[in-house]
Amino acid sequence: MAVAAGALHHEHGGGHQEPSDALYEEIRSHRLLGFTLFLISDCILFSAFIFAYLYLRNTIDHWPPPGIAGPDLLFGALNSIVLFGSGATMHFALDNWKHGNTKVFYRWLGLTLFLGTWFLLGQGYEYSLLYYEQHATWAGSIFGASFFTLTGLHGFHVFVGLVYLSILGWQTKQGIYTQKRFFGLTAGTLYWHFVDVIWVFLFFLFYIF
């Protein structure tokens, strides 16, 4: 493990020798497994909140509670497509990196960051509508508590994802990744897809169900 960590440090700009291909593959597979386990643990985190929401929702007769119309379905659908679109653009970014098209990679990465920011701003707009027009607050109702907690948790993940992808973009500029060794970019893409997919469930639960 210590050997693997040391070799990893060298790969990421430690200024010493690169690990051999065989060692790199071994390290990479461990890191991939670790990252997949992280995503699974994040699924469990969201599942806990989702089941709490479903339980609370089942305790009252009318949903959303009287006086609250709920989030705007059409706007939510558009905002969802923006986020899903950013998943597609990140996929293209990684594909282009693999094929050595660095310039195109930066374009797709930039578009991903733009769409992710658009989604977050859209969510902020939605919050303002709920707060000012429907007077939904975190402490005011089960709806407010559930909606703001779950979508807020997801929004935080999107924000972290934007920071993560920005750092990855900066790292590529620094020459940390090559066309053969780019695990960070793979992990970033998986994380971004994961954030998209969590929204598939949240959109269904809050806007459709």
Added chain:
Amino acid sequence: MQMFQATIEQSLTLFFGIIVFVTALVQTTNEWNKHELEDNVTKVLLILMAVGCIEAIGATLGFLGHGGG
């Protein structure tokens, strides 16, 4: 004004929703014969993304959801 905004939202969702849906399916097909862990995870995530597009398009067309707020 609200009708106009709704029409714009519907049109954009439909247009981009179909593009993203097709893209997700095509990329899933491209990944289909790859069997590394990351490829399998990507396949699952892309398929779920396509499902999300169906949700959003269905909601826009009125097949899903309650019409919103």
